[in-house]
Amino acid sequence: MPVPLPMRLGPDTIRKFERAAEGRIDEAIVLRDAGKHLAALYLVGYSVEMALGGAYFRLLRYGPTDPITRQERQRVVAFGRLHHLMRPEPHDIPGWARLLVHYRDSLGPTYPTTAFAILVVNKAEEVYNYWRPEMRYRNTEVTSREVNAALAVAQWFQRQYRIL
Amino acid sequence: MPVIRSDQHQIEPTLDELRARLAQELQGHTTADPPVVHEVHVQPSNTLHVIVVWDRWADVPQPDRGRVIMDAYRALDRATPGDAPRADRITMAMGATWEETEQLGLLPFRITPNYRRGEVDDGQVREAMLRAGAVELTNGRIILAFAFPQAADHTFHSLQEQLPQAHWSLNTVMARVA
16 A cells, blocks of 8 residues: 555655755746746745755754754744744745854854855845745736746755855 | 944843853752753754743843853863763754743643642642743743653653652643744
8 A cells, every 4th residue: 555645755854855945946947937937936935945944954963864853943943033033924034044144153164255144145035025935825927037036046045055 | 313322241240140150050050040951962963952941031132142051051061071061062052031932932842730629739749840840930820841842751751750649741832933
């Protein structure tokens, strides 16, 4: 008998975040090329969130396949909100970027330049200008320019992932 | 034009006191109005997440709270050279007041007594809860809350052994953090 899908998902891990972040970009490109701009953009936002989340748990010294529990994720978000790095809204992409910068500033290793730290947050803010989780409940028209701008940011995070 | 100036140094004596108090507590010396330290060993990465619940944090900015916690752990490492160092393993140091832990759902695992009047002495239950790390609120309510299920489970079984007539229950409060 096949294993039910919820059981096949298994726990979150950094490796799953990394692969899913790449996969969502590939899927977003297919959707964009098919003219499904809102769906494409929706996936792009999650790709960036997973890249930032994966990089953050890597800083917390989780190994690639170490399970990341829901409580641990919630604790990280609580930490971000307590430090006013994250907004109260769920899936705060710039908040994840600010968490990364905060961790590196306080516990190291710091980014090679301050400019890079600022760029990480600015890029996250940029994608958040185009994206909200509520998009899944909407049929709002999204332009190809908006999809391409967000996609470019997601691809930037993929290229920089190793040094985030 | 309004000019708002503040003196960063004003807070330093408070920080020094909190640093010393927390270091003492970590080294096993109980002080008045003590903090409650929730420390978890994150197994695969061999790191520590530390949450220090203390209403004394109320006037302390967040970055300072983290620094005070790290300094107190460094003091603990210096005071216990034979033990495995802890400060270097901390990847998350969070100082929060009780109210902040409630707002953020930081301590979702709760142990509560469920006894009827006369089954057990109220004072005994109160003492057992405080010894286990409960917080006593200004309205007299006592809350025994944990950030980590393992610690909650361990304490739950320990309280059941100590005072079974209090009929303890272990519950999870729905976190408000998405």
